[in-house]
Amino acid sequence: MELKRIIVVLIGFGMLFFSTQAAAQLLNPPTQAKPAEAPEDERVKVAEKGLTGKTDVVMLYAEGLCCPSCAIGIRKKLSVLDFVDTSGSNQGVDLDPKFQLVTLNIKKEQVLDAKKLAMAIDDAGYTPVRLYTMEKGKLVTTKLSIN
Amino acid sequence: MNKPLSIVVAVVLLGTSSVQAEQPIFDEMPRWDGGWGVQVLQEFLMKQEENHASDAGFDSAEEHIHLTHVQGVYTWDKSIRVTAKVPVVLFAERTVESSGLAPNTLQDQGLGDVTLAMPLKKYFNLDGRSGSWTLGPQLLVPGGPDDDYNVYQRDWAGGIYAGYETETFRFHIGGGFDAWYAEGDSPVSSGQYFQFGMNYQIGDLNGYVKWKHYGKYQQDKVLKYSMGPSIYLRMTDTVHMQIQTMHDVVAKRFDEKTGRDDSYRIGIGFVY
Numbered sequence: 001m002e003l004k005r006i007i008v009v010l011i012g013f014g015m016l017f018f019s020t021q022a023a024a025q026l027l028n029p030p031t032q033a034k035p036a037e038a039p040e041d042e043r044v045k046v047a048e049k050g051l052t053g054k055t056d057v058v059m060l061y062a063e064g065l066c067c068p069s070c071a072i073g074i075r076k077k078l079s080v081l082d083f084v085d086t087s088g089s090n091q092g093v094d095l096d097p098k099f100q101l102v103t104l105n106i107k108k109e110q111v112l113d114a115k116k117l118a119m120a121i122d123d124a125g126y127t128p129v130r131l132y133t134m135e136k137g138k139l140v141t142t143k144l145s146i147n
Numbered sequence: 148m149n150k151p152l153s154i155v156v157a158v159v160l161l162g163t164s165s166v167q168a169e170q171p172i173f174d175e176m177p178r179w180d181g182g183w184g185v186q187v188l189q190e191f192l193m194k195q196e197e198n199h200a201s202d203a204g205f206d207s208a209e210e211h212i213h214l215t216h217v218q219g220v221y222t223w224d225k226s227i228r229v230t231a232k233v234p235v236v237l238f239a240e241r242t243v244e245s246s247g248l249a250p251n252t253l254q255d256q257g258l259g260d261v262t263l264a265m266p267l268k269k270y271f272n273l274d275g276r277s278g279s280w281t282l283g284p285q286l287l288v289p290g291g292p293d294d295d296y297n298v299y300q301r302d303w304a305g306g307i308y309a310g311y312e313t314e315t316f317r318f319h320i321g322g323g324f325d326a327w328y329a330e331g332d333s334p335v336s337s338g339q340y341f342q343f344g345m346n347y348q349i350g351d352l353n354g355y356v357k358w359k360h361y362g363k364y365q366q367d368k369v370l371k372y373s374m375g376p377s378i379y380l381r382m383t384d385t386v387h388m389q390i391q392t393m394h395d396v397v398a399k400r401f402d403e404k405t406g407r408d409d410s411y412r413i414g415i416g417f418v419y
Contacts, residue, residue, distance in 0.1 A: 040274075064272025066316050067346060068353045069381045072418065073179025076384075097348070098316050100275070125178035125225045127272040 043099045047132040048139045056085065056106045057134075060117060060144065063127040065100040073124035074102055081120060083110035118144040169340075170266060170281070171218040171230055172416040173379050173389050174312070174321070178270065180224050186387075186416030188216040196406035205245045208406075212239040212298055214259070216414075226268050234259030234290075239298045258290035260299040264308065278313030278321075285325065304329035319344045319355055336365040342377070354380040361393060371398040373408070387416040 047059045065071050078084055079091040085105040086092045092105035102121075106112055114131055121128035121144070128144035172184040194210035215235045222228040239255040266283035287304035291297075310323025324339040344357030357377045364370050375393040382388060391414075395407040 063274055064270075064277035066275065066277050066314050067175070067319075068348065069175045069379075069387070070178045070277070072384045073177060073182060076179060076182070097346075097353075123180045123225070125270050126277075 043101065044132075044139065044141075046096070046099050046101060048134075050101070050103060051132060051134040051139065052137075054134070056108055058104050058106060058112060059132040060102040060104065060121065060128065061100055061130040061132070062102055062121050062124075063100060063129045065095065065102070065126055066097050068095050068097050071095050071097065071124065071126065074121060074126060077120035077124045078102070078104060078117070081113070081116055083107055083112055114142060114144060115146070118146045122146045170264075170310075171220045171232070172418055173387055173414070175379070175387075176418050177220065177222045177228075178225055180222065182418065183219070183221040184416055184418035185217070185219045186414055188214075188218070188389075188412055188414035190214040190216060190410060190412045193409045194406060195408075196400075199405065205243045205251075208241055208243045210239065210241045213237045214298070225270060228266055228268070230262075230264045230266065232262040232264075234261075234299065236298045239296075241296050253296035255294070255296050255298050260290050260301065261288045262286070263288065266308065276313060276315050278311070281308065281310040281312075281323065283308045285327075287327065287329070300329065300331075302329040302331040302334075304334075314346065317346060319346055319357065333366040333368050336363070338363045344377070352380060352382065354378065359391070359393065367401050369398065369400045371408075372396050373410075375410075385417055385419065387418060389414045389416070 043061060047061075050059055051057055062071070062074060065074065074095060075091055075093040078093045079086050083106055084092050085107045088105050094103040095101075096103070104117075117131065118128035128146065131142040131144050133140050133142070171186050173186065176182065177184055190213070192210070192212040192214065194208075194212070196208040196210075198205050198207065213236075215237055216232060217235070218230065218232045220228055220230045236256050236259055241253045241255075243251045243253070245251070262285060264283050264285040266281050269280045271278055271280075285306040285308055287300075287302070287306065289301045289303060290299065291301065293301040304327045306325055306327035308323065308325040310321065312319070312321025312323075314320070320343045322339070322341040324337060326335075326337040328334050329336070339362040340359060342357045342359040344355050346355045347353065355378075357379075359375060359377050361373045362371070363373075373393045373395045375391065377389060377391040379389045380387065389412075391410075391412045393410040393412075395409070398405065398407050400406065
């Protein structure tokens with residue numbers, strides 16, 4: 001009798017637990033079918049606007065960056081890189097969860113290391129996807145990889 | 148004639164409130180390798196109990212409890228962390244009414260039962276959505292001797308916790324359950340929680356407003372369902388705050404008692 005009650009309770013709770021996953025899927029169907037909060041073309045426009053007229057600034061697309069609290073680690077991991085200029089506000093690292101973008105101030109005449117950027121994003125718990133830079137007035141997109 | 152004090156022992160629950168179901172820091176952080184944090188919660192619990200048993204030891208009881216929870220987390224790798232939850236009973240008073248007798252008041256104070264856990268997390272990142280699966284063993288360590296009145300159960304217990312949460316820029320949804328097996332009477336208990344809410348951002352400040360549901364079962368003792376709001380605010384990268392209340396909607400006790408609990412909680416957390 002006791003074992004039966006335990007099993008019933010655990011099954012009931014398990015079903016309720018998995019129903020939360022179903023509900024979450026309903027909130028956001030498979031990514032192929034539904035664009036994100038901010039689709040890539042909008043993200044590119046924001047990156048272009050954010051980089052125009054600025055020097056020593058780059059932007060990164062960190063997939064999954066939806067919550068500024070959870071993404072505090074991105075600021076912590078990026079701000080310790082030797083080519084990041086932390087003298088400005090937010091230690092030179094601004095987070096935009098709506099577009100999943102990170103704006104990074106780079107020290108003057110420092111060479112940016114894309115692999116270190118990617119590894120820092122990964123250590124923070126997110127997926128590094130793309131680096132946006134402005135070269136001769138045009139937006140340049142570079143794929144980021146930890147490999 | 149006075150009823151023996153042993154009959155007047157409170158119905159204590161394994162893990163007094165929904166605090167048991169949540170992971171520091173405020174179920175949000177730290178997600179990053181090498182991150183750690185500490186949070187301090189002040190919880191005020193109001194409990195009411197009516198005894199309908201024919202061989203009633205008492206008629207009704209009321210408890211007022213003030214707890215401080217000190218909780219910490221260290222994240223070695225984003226997939227492995229260790230947490231510790233240390234409750235301290237600052238003040239607890241249980242007043243028992245029995246027909247024909249003067250009210251009997253019992254008090255408790257001191258260290259509660261400590262929960263140690265090692266949640267294992269698997270994060271996933273999608274375009275515009277992020278989340279995690281969590282699975283972790285838990286251990287409950289008695290914080291003191293078993294007296295006539297204890298806010299905490301004072302039994303060793305082992306348990307497992309599993310959870311899932313996901314969020315977009317605007318919405319947040321999650322749930323989980325834990326199951327415990329303790330020494331002593333009524334060894335089996337489990338809890339389940341479900342929450343959904345909205346994220347907000349005001350300038351450099353951000354947070355969430357959630358509605359939380361919490362279900363609790365303890366063998367031969369109680370089956371209850373509570374719900375309430377939770378508001379979280381990130382003030383800086385280091386300082387975070389939360390206010391939460393939980394109220395019993397359904398509370399069925401198997402030993403012919405009924406009762407409802409209300410919890411009010413405010414907390415501050417520091418993350419590094």
